Structures are given as structure tokens and as C-alpha cells.
Amino acid sequence: MSDIVKEVVVISGKGGTGKTSIVASFAALSGHSVLADCDVDAADLHLVLTPTIRRREEFRCGHEATIMQKDCIGCGACLARCRFGAVVRIAAEDDMFTGTKTTCDNCADGCKRSCPVKFADIIEAIRAAGGEGKEQAFVIDPTSCEGCGVCVWACPVNAIDFPECLGGEWYVSDTRHGPMVHARLIPGGENSGKLVSKVREVARTLAEERKADLVVVDGPPGVGCAVIASVSGASLVLVVTEPTLSGAHDMARVLELTRHFNIPTAVCVNKWDLNADMADRIESEARKSGAAIAGRVRYDRAVTAAQLRGLAVVETDAGPVGEDIRAVWEALH
Amino acid sequence: MRIAIASGKGGTGKTTVAVNLACVLADSGQTVQYLDCDVEEPNGHIFLNPEITATEPVGIPVPVVDEQKCTGCRKCAEVCQYHAIAVLKKPLVFAELCHGCGGCALVCPERAIREENRTIGVVETGRAGGVAFVQGRLNVGEPAAPPLIRAVRMKAIADGVAIMDAPPGTSCPVVATVRGADYVLLVTEPTPFGLNDLRLAVEMIRQLGVPHGVVINRADSGDRRVRDFCTAETIPILLEIPDDRRVAEAYSRGHMAVRVLPEWKTMLMDLWNSIEADACRQGRQRDTGQ
Numbered sequence: 030m031s032d033i034v035k036e037v038v039v040i041s042g043k044g045g046t047g048k049t050s051i052v053a054s055f056a057a058l059s060g061h062s063v064l065a066d067c068d069v070d071a072a073d074l075h076l077v078l079t080p081t082i083r084r085r086e087e088f089r090c091g092h093e094a095t096i097m098q099k100d101c102i103g104c105g106a107c108l109a110r111c112r113f114g115a116v117v118r119i120a121a122e123d124d125m126f127t128g129t130k131t132t133c134d135n136c137a138d139g140c141k142r143s144c145p146v147k148f149a150d151i152i153e154a155i156r157a158a159g160g161e162g163k164e165q166a167f168v169i170d171p172t173s174c175e176g177c178g179v180c181v182w183a184c185p186v187n188a189i190d191f192p193e194c195l196g197g198e199w200y201v202s203d204t205r206h207g208p209m210v211h212a213r214l215i216p217g218g219e220n221s222g223k224l225v226s227k228v229r230e231v232a233r234t235l236a237e238e239r240k241a242d243l244v245v246v247d248g249p250p251g252v253g254c255a256v257i258a259s260v261s262g263a264s265l266v267l268v269v270t271e272p273t274l275s276g277a278h279d280m281a282r283v284l285e286l287t288r289h290f291n292i293p294t295a296v297c298v299n300k301w302d303l304n305a306d307m308a309d310r311i312e313s314e315a316r317k318s319g320a321a322i323a324g325r326v327r328y329d330r331a332v333t334a335a336q337l338r339g340l341a342v343v344e345t346d347a348g349p350v351g352e353d354i355r356a357v358w359e360a361l362h
Numbered sequence: 363m364r365i366a367i368a369s370g371k372g373g374t375g376k377t378t379v380a381v382n383l384a385c386v387l388a389d390s391g392q393t394v395q396y397l398d399c400d401v402e403e404p405n406g407h408i409f410l411n412p413e414i415t416a417t418e419p420v421g422i423p424v425p426v427v428d429e430q431k432c433t434g435c436r437k438c439a440e441v442c443q444y445h446a447i448a449v450l451k452k453p454l455v456f457a458e459l460c461h462g463c464g465g466c467a468l469v470c471p472e473r474a475i476r477e478e479n480r481t482i483g484v485v486e487t488g489r490a491g492g493v494a495f496v497q498g499r500l501n502v503g504e505p506a507a508p509p510l511i512r513a514v515r516m517k518a519i520a521d522g523v524a525i526m527d528a529p530p531g532t533s534c535p536v537v538a539t540v541r542g543a544d545y546v547l548l549v550t551e552p553t554p555f556g557l558n559d560l561r562l563a564v565e566m567i568r569q570l571g572v573p574h575g576v577v578i579n580r581a582d583s584g585d586r587r588v589r590d591f592c593t594a595e596t597i598p599i600l601l602e603i604p605d606d607r608r609v610a611e612a613y614s615r616g617h618m619a620v621r622v623l624p625e626w627k628t629m630l631m632d633l634w635n636s637i638e639a640d641a642c643r644q645g646r647q648r649d650t651g652q
Binding site: 043 | 373536
């Protein structure tokens, strides 16, 4: 192996195909490597590897708007400008009403700030949003806010605070199979892709420090931002799929993604014997897309049994299914 | 009524429950719509085989800079929270980072920025027998699913039952799906992974304040911990589906479970009745502030 740290990323497209169970076994088989759980919004690898946390860091990323009610004049400029539906208007009859009243006298000074070019339009938009003469309050729905800051800029009286927000945490831990970097995105959180990139960056640095030549990454399902952040620049992607039409369909999309990013890719059909014909079909489609075949893993209740005991399959006397996973691991080298 | 079917963990049977429930309700004469909000990996079409009658591109507005007008003042780069626009001598737009907030066009004193739609995927609509069908498909390589999910959700019918099939996980694409739903059905499995991800999903849904209940799939394959969690947190378990190889085989071929196992019809009608009753009960509880 070269002196550069290699990174094997396990993804699936479809969820629940067995990524994490297989990665946990790889951890047990790998000896000297660093583990990274990049499924930051539904991380499970720690349930098997029971890490002892050595370092814990806050993941601060992005900002979130808050309207300071004492300063708000209730003009509605924020509502008129927010494209994410994150500004909520509360009318006077609601009990959350905080008591502001404003009447537009067409001064346009405040609104000017909100729009440098078309006063008339923005004043109309503010009126349409209900800003004129009504008793009302505006609040930001934090679950809708994308932290763009447009409302902060649009507010004519600087009544919107824009603090950095806590997006989650990341950890460096020790496990019985070596160091592990993992994270927890706040449920419902944004910026999962950035947290994924952070986890990978920390894992690579750790691998260099510990003179490990390999990082094994447990990736998220899908093809969106968290997956793109997981695979970009990886040495090898292993797609774990299952012998179902859904598995085949979703694999085709992740293979398109890894081709798009030009990453060498191998495919493994998990639970292949649930539908042997489909497994054949998937492997032939994978080959056509330029992916290598890393092997097959049979369906065995021993996999769930190991998970219930908090163990990787290869750590139990699982027999043939453990051998299947071992063969896939060998094939990756 | 809008029902979102979510899970936290992937592969627990969201799509199986969603498509079969839609089918059973349609057979019983109700107006039903199935919306596949898992735009990264939509699979509902595999089972419903819809005839797609309309395909609409969905885009987000991204900036286009008129270099003649631009003075390089950097205001656009300063306002952009996503680093989607940088100004060296002239501005450089990184369209895939843009969230389409419109901030740059708003702040530009020279009016040098206009917005153009950049397509990120499509919304497809059609019919599958008695079920009205909608799905979003994100273009591969596009990172941001939420704008497309919002476009899918805009198609939800006001009358009748809209069943929204959510993506796995607990981050923003799931929030984009379940926000504004009348009820969230969380499909899980009785394993440590299923429980851990259910916990996270519950935490997210409680923030949104949407009534929710649990379906335990492959109920006899694990242990009691998911049930104990639901009891402790007073989350109703509306249905337990036994582990059945025939369901897995039907699934692998893209067949509907209700067509293979007739008992699923009664089971899912019962589930529907439980959802209606529980949505009503939790709605009342919320309104009285308990």
C-alpha cells in the first residue's frame, strides 16, 4: 500500500440493505484501520462497536435567524422576503401576540433597505404580507429556516438576530477494533453534508497520526448531499445492495453517482439467496456500469442475532455468513 | 388527511406500508393519493406501476451575473451564507451550493444579478388504478433534496387521503416531508438499529409537533426493546407485522403484498382506522394543551 491513507466508503442507495452490519464486521477484520460513521443523522455503528468517547466537539455550522420581539415593528419585510416559508405571522387574536403596531406612512426609508431598486414593489409585498396597521407579530420557525440571512438584511430596524447555531456533535472514540470517528446531527438538522466532511477529515488526520493506512467509512443511504460528501475523493466505494427490484433500481442510481465522480466502485449483493435470479441480474447490471463484483453475502438470521448481542457477525460463531463477509473483505484488497 | 410514512432507519418497510395502504384505501372507494417524497431513491413506482401523464422540471433560482454592470463590490459574496458566490475580480457562481434564497440579487446595488432556474429534478404525476400518483426524482449528482420534496408536497390533494412516503434518516429531507402532515406513521423493526433510529425520529417529530404512531415490521424477528420504548414514551403501536418470507419475496419482485396475502387487506384497513382514531385523539390532546 502507498503512504497515502486509503478510504473505503460503504454505501447502498436503498436503506436497510446491511451496510452497518457489514462495516462492523470489516472493523473486526481490518486490524489496523480507522473507522468513520458518516450516516450522521441515523448513526448505528456505535451500537455494535460500543465506543469509549475520548474527544467530543461541537459542530457549529450555519446561522439561524431569531426576531427580537422588543425591536420588531411588525412591518412584514422578513415574511415578504423569506423563500423558505420560515417566517410565521401571528395575528392579534393569538395568545403569542407580543403587541406591536405599525402603520405605513409611505416613508419608504425602512423599506428602502429591504429593496434597493423597487420601493413600490416591496412596499406592496409588505402590505400583502399584512404589514399595514394590523396588530401582529412575526416569528421564525427554526425547523424551516435555512439560515440564508435574507430576513436579517431585509429588516429595516435590525430586529433580527443571527447567531451561529449548534448543528450537532462529533466524537473521536476508541473501540475494541481501533479508533472511530462518529457524529450526531441534531434530529431535523441541516448541513449533514458538512458534518460528514468533518468526520472524514478528522478520520483521515487520525489515520495519518496513528500510521494506519486505511479508513473504513459507513455511509448514509440515498444519493443526496450526505452521500456526495461521503464518497467524493474516496479511494473505493462498496455498494451493498439486496436482491430486490428496489435494491437494483437504487443501486443503478448510486453507480451513476460514483461514475459521475469517477470513483472506483465494487458491488456486493447482501441476502443474495432471497432471490438468486435477481442477484444475478444485479451483478450483471453492475458489471455493465463498470463496477467490480466484491462477492455475495447470504441471508442468515445470525446477522440480526449478532446485532441483538451488540457484536459484529464475524465475532460470533456465525459460520458461513461470516465467511461470506470475510471473502468480500478480502476481495476489496 | 395527510399521512407521512417515515422511519429513521432505512429498509424497515416504509414503502411497503405506504403503497399497500394506498391500494387498500383505493379499493375501499376512498380518494387516495400516493406521494413519493424519497426523491433520492423513489421506489413506490416499482410496486404501483403508475401511468405517468405529466412530468414537470423543478428548479431553484440561481444567480446569473451581468459582468458589464458588476463593479466587483462583493456585497453578494458577503450576504451569501452558502459560499455559492465568490468575487475575485468578477463574481464566480457555484450553482450547486446555491439554496436559491435570492439574497445576492437583493443586495446588488448595480442590479447586476438576475436569477435563472436551474433544474434539480422532476415531479411526475399520473395514476395507478384507483391511486393518484406523484413522485419526485432528484437528478443524480444534485445534493439538495428539500426544494424538490416541497414541490412534490405541493401536489398533495386537500380532499381525501394523501400518503407521503418519506426518505430514511432524520435530517432536512425528512423534515421537508413530514412538516404539515396530520399524522406521521413511523415504521420500525425490533432491533437495536431500529430502536436507535426510532428514538431520533421521535425526537425530530416532537419538535414539529405532529401526532405520530408506530408500526413494528418483522415484529417477531428481534426483541422487546422497541415495545418497551414505545410504552415508556406513550407512543401508540398501531400495528405489528409478522416476519413473513412471502412478503419479502413479493417485495423482491416488485409485487404488492395485498395482492399476494389477502389478510393484509383487513390488517391495513384496521391500521387505517387506528390512524384516524389516534390522529383525532392526539389532536384533541394537543388542542387542550396536555
